[in-house]
Amino acid sequence: MKIAILGTRGIPNHYGGFEQFAEFFSVYLVDKGHEVYCYNSHNHKFQEKTFHGVNIIHQHDPEYKYGTFGQFIYDYNCIMDSRKRDFDIIIQLGYTSNSIWCFLLPKKPIIITNMDGLEWKRTKYSKPVQQFLKFAERLAAISSDYLVSDSIGIEKFLKEKYNKNSTYIAYGAYPFDSPNEEFLKEYNVEKENFNMIMARFEPENNLDMVLEGVAQSNDKTPILVIGKHETKYGEYLKNKFKSHDNIRFLGGIYNLEHLNNLRYFSKLYFHGHSVGGTNPSLLEAMASQALVIAHHNDFNKGILKENGIYFSNPPEVKNILESVKKIDNLQKVQNNYQAIIKDFNWEKINGQYLQLFEECYSRHKTRKQ
Template structure:
């Protein structure tokens, strides 16, 4: 099989969740004998044509010049290029800026399967007109694809209810963190289990402001790390609001997975405020690193963490957790979450599930064409 992956800024990961996913999946499929091509932005730091056996196609991406509109142009360029190639299957990751061009996908020679991501139109960072467009883009994704993938049971149930759409459930994955190294804390002048943290894009629906309000209310002055790119309007707002609290440290984005794993492992409490749906990559990675998690209470987080976490909805609950919870007293929760990663969310298991999905739809397509 020849598989093309579109919908990311490219690999190796230099941006976020879908890029990390594409990196692990593509490499894992190549190791299993599958021919894989990933589309990269022409601005991507990796400029070679092959990465660990994965073919790379660079397409023009003017996002740095035109902002969001540039994403639409980049996705269009990727789809146009895919028409020139003989992919058996095209895996489309997300729909935000690609499904308006869905009618151009090469359906006559390729099977298209789409990972539907989370409920993008729910995200409060977007204006009402943008959210209306994203709902329409979601609808287009249900039309311009042959098959669909949901990365959470909640999304699968939503697609069934909203569109009568049958999708296969394949969650995101993670690698269990095996070798903590306390020296990783030296750069940040931290002591083991004497700080708390969160990792997220600084966006309203990630409940970062609620978490930081709780940090202030707790009156606990241990370092609190905010990891994520903060040179955005909301990031600047947060930095200004909490500028009088030096223990709240905005340290920017970190993309070295080993550093992230160590920071999570040695934290006392790790806060996960995501609320927009899906099996969030950063949640599984926090579980895999042995972090003690305090998560926003919603269906998506609860389905993954179950009883093996603390939960919050209001800043007062964040404050109470900070005042009362010590990681050393709740190691059964962290151990249970690491075991879930090994048995359910291991990348090896997830890659096999994707491979089985590809084989199934490939065989089904061959049967239809030979009938």
């Protein structure tokens, strides 16, 4: 099959979850003998024409100049280019800035869309933007040939809201079992003597809640705050907690080996995400054998079940910091690790996507442009 991946900044990953998936899945498809194309921003760090056999198509992306509006132009450029390529399948990762161009999508390819989380629930968006995102979600739901949901909650929502069936395929992670303490020196921390939280700097990821609990706590264990913080919200948090020496803002880290070791050797790993489907960083923390302290919500509980420790406010974070030890919760850590091996491993996830593609392609073989 000739397959295109749209909706990301590109590969290799220098941004987030969909980019990580695009990187792993595209290479997997190539290994299975398919012809794969991934769209990249023109200013992506990787400027080669191929990546491990995946064809890279760079398109102009003015997000650096216009902010969020630039994403719409980038997606428009990608979709217009796709009309010239004679693809069999186009998979769109997310819908926030591409679904308004759905009428421009080529007619021949099968359009499969991963519907991401409930984007309109994100508190960073104003009411008008939230209304637009509801509209964009509806466009994606009704214009795609097939939908993918990465959590049971999203699958249920799409059925109830749009009466549309979707294929539930979770996100994935690679089990990590080769720790190396040497990497800790680079971050000036010691084995199981630091905590961490990793997230985009957005209100619904509850960084403020976690760090407020850290500030209130008598436990002065260093906490590494990982994520791109050169944002308005990031500046707010850095200023608010600047007097707390144990709160260390490290910025974004995209080296998986470093991240896996940091998670593995952490004392407590905080996961504050409260909106969306199966969150990639949560699965990667489980795969890295971290003890996960998660915000109490249905999305997180659906993955961790009884193997997470949950918080809903700063005092609960404070109490966890002062009372919870990883050594006392190794069974939870091991249960989560086994869940990755059994249910959330990349080989299985990639295989489920490929199976969906093959089934869709088989049904649509006679489809004409």
